[in-house]
Amino acid sequence: MNATTRERGRAERATRGGGPLALLARIFHRQLDRLDRGIAEGSLELLLPNGRARLLGGRVDGPAAVVDLRSWRALLRLALSGSIGWYEAWAAGEWASPDPVQLFALFSRNRAGLARPARATGPWRLAKRLWHWLRRNHRGGSRRNIQFHYDLGNDFYRPWLDAGMTYSSALFATAGSTLAEAQRAKLQAMLDRTATVPGNAILEIGCGWGSFVELAVKAGRRVHGITLSTEQKAWAEARTAGMDGASFALTDYRDVTGHYDAVVSIEMAEAVGRQYWPAYLAAIARALKPGGRAALQIITFDDALFEDYAGNVDFIQRYIFPGGLLIRESEFRRLAANNGLDWRDQFHFGLDYAETLKRWRENFEAAASAGQLPAQFDARFVALWRYYLMYCEGGFRGGGIDVVQATLVKEG
Structure with missing residues (x-):
C-alpha cells in the first residue's frame, strides 16, 4: 500500500x-x-x-x-x-x-x-501583494527580475527553443509549419509592420537572443538591440559577429537615446509592470522619428477581469516572472494615444501561442529525458518549468489570455 x-x-x-x-x-x-x-x-x-x-x-x-x-x-x-x-x-x-x-x-x-x-x-493575498511590490520594475528591480528569468543560462534554453533561439509566440501562417518556420514568419511579420526599407534604423527594445536583429540586418536594416540580460547579449553579439548594421547594449528602455525610423518590441511589455507602462510607451514615442512605426507583440489578459488579476499575484508572477504583468489592451491603447501613438492593424493569434508552448514543452521533455539540461537544475526545477509550460498553454487554449501584434504610428 x-x-x-x-x-x-x-x-x-x-x-x-x-x-x-x-x-x-x-x-x-x-x-x-x-x-x-x-x-x-x-x-x-x-x-x-x-x-x-x-x-x-x-x-x-x-x-x-x-x-x-x-x-x-x-x-x-x-x-x-x-x-x-x-x-x-x-x-x-x-x-x-x-x-x-x-x-x-x-x-x-x-x-x-x-x-x-x-x-x-x-492575509495571504496581502502578503503576496507585498512580495510582488518589492519586486517591482524600478531600474534596479528590472535588472534583477530579468536576470531571474533570462540569465538561467543559454545552455538551459538552447535545447528546447528553435534553432533561432526565439522565445516568444510563433506565427503558424501555414499548416504543417515547423517551429523554426513559424518563428521566422512571426519575425518577418514584425519587420513588415515597420514599413522600413534597407538602410533604415530600427531600435529593438528587449532583443532576446538576437533573432529579429539577425533577420532585419540580413534584409538591409540597421538594428540596435537593447536588453538587461548579459546572457542574451553575449549570444546575440556572437550570432551577428561580422554583420554590418547590428549592435547591442545593456540598456534600460528608460535610458534610450537617439531617433529611429522604427521600433520593435516583442513580448517585452509584460515584463514592465503596470506602473511603468506610461514610461515604456513614452520611451517608444521619444525614439521614433515623426511618422515612424513601432511594431509590438504583447500578451493580453481578459479586459473585463483585469482589475481582479492585477490586484492579486499568480503562479507566473511568483515563480517565473517576478514583477511582471500581462497587458490590458484597452488601457495600453489609451496610454499609447496619450503619447501620440496611433494604434493600428492589430492581429490576435492566441492559439498559435498555445501551439508554440506545446512544441516547446515537447522539446523540453525530450531534452530533460536525454539529460541535455544543465546539471545544476534539479528535478524540482525541471518540474516547475514543465508546469509553467502547461499552465500557459492551457491559458491560451481557454482564451483567458491572448497574444496580439499591433502597429503604433507616431503622429507628425
Whole structure:
C-alpha cells in the first residue's frame, strides 16, 4: 500500500467517524459546489481523497479535465493562495492529472465564474501583494527580475527553443509549419509592420537572443538591440559577429537615446509592470522619428477581469516572472494615444501561442529525458518549468489570455 492509498484510507475513516476531518470534508465539498457552479463550459472529473468520484460542470461542451485529488490539502491551498497554492499542491503530490493542460484550459475558458476561487484571499493575498511590490520594475528591480528569468543560462534554453533561439509566440501562417518556420514568419511579420526599407534604423527594445536583429540586418536594416540580460547579449553579439548594421547594449528602455525610423518590441511589455507602462510607451514615442512605426507583440489578459488579476499575484508572477504583468489592451491603447501613438492593424493569434508552448514543452521533455539540461537544475526545477509550460498553454487554449501584434504610428 503506497502513501497516497494510506492517506485516503485515513481520510475516509476519519470522515465516517466524524471529527475535524469530517467537518473539513464538508467544507471542501461546499468549495467544490462553488467550482461546479462556476463551470459554464466543459467538465472536471474528480477522484476524491475518499476514493469517490465527482463530476463538476459537464452541462455544455468544452475542455474535459480529469484530476486525481489525492489530498484535501490541495483545495485548502487553492482557497488560501489561488494559483500559487494550486501549483504548490501539485509539486507536493497532492493532486495529479493525465493532462493538466486541459485543466488549465478549463479554468481559462470559465475565467469569469472561477476567477474568485482561483485567487488568493485574506492575509495571504496581502502578503503576496507585498512580495510582488518589492519586486517591482524600478531600474534596479528590472535588472534583477530579468536576470531571474533570462540569465538561467543559454545552455538551459538552447535545447528546447528553435534553432533561432526565439522565445516568444510563433506565427503558424501555414499548416504543417515547423517551429523554426513559424518563428521566422512571426519575425518577418514584425519587420513588415515597420514599413522600413534597407538602410533604415530600427531600435529593438528587449532583443532576446538576437533573432529579429539577425533577420532585419540580413534584409538591409540597421538594428540596435537593447536588453538587461548579459546572457542574451553575449549570444546575440556572437550570432551577428561580422554583420554590418547590428549592435547591442545593456540598456534600460528608460535610458534610450537617439531617433529611429522604427521600433520593435516583442513580448517585452509584460515584463514592465503596470506602473511603468506610461514610461515604456513614452520611451517608444521619444525614439521614433515623426511618422515612424513601432511594431509590438504583447500578451493580453481578459479586459473585463483585469482589475481582479492585477490586484492579486499568480503562479507566473511568483515563480517565473517576478514583477511582471500581462497587458490590458484597452488601457495600453489609451496610454499609447496619450503619447501620440496611433494604434493600428492589430492581429490576435492566441492559439498559435498555445501551439508554440506545446512544441516547446515537447522539446523540453525530450531534452530533460536525454539529460541535455544543465546539471545544476534539479528535478524540482525541471518540474516547475514543465508546469509553467502547461499552465500557459492551457491559458491560451481557454482564451483567458491572448497574444496580439499591433502597429503604433507616431503622429507628425
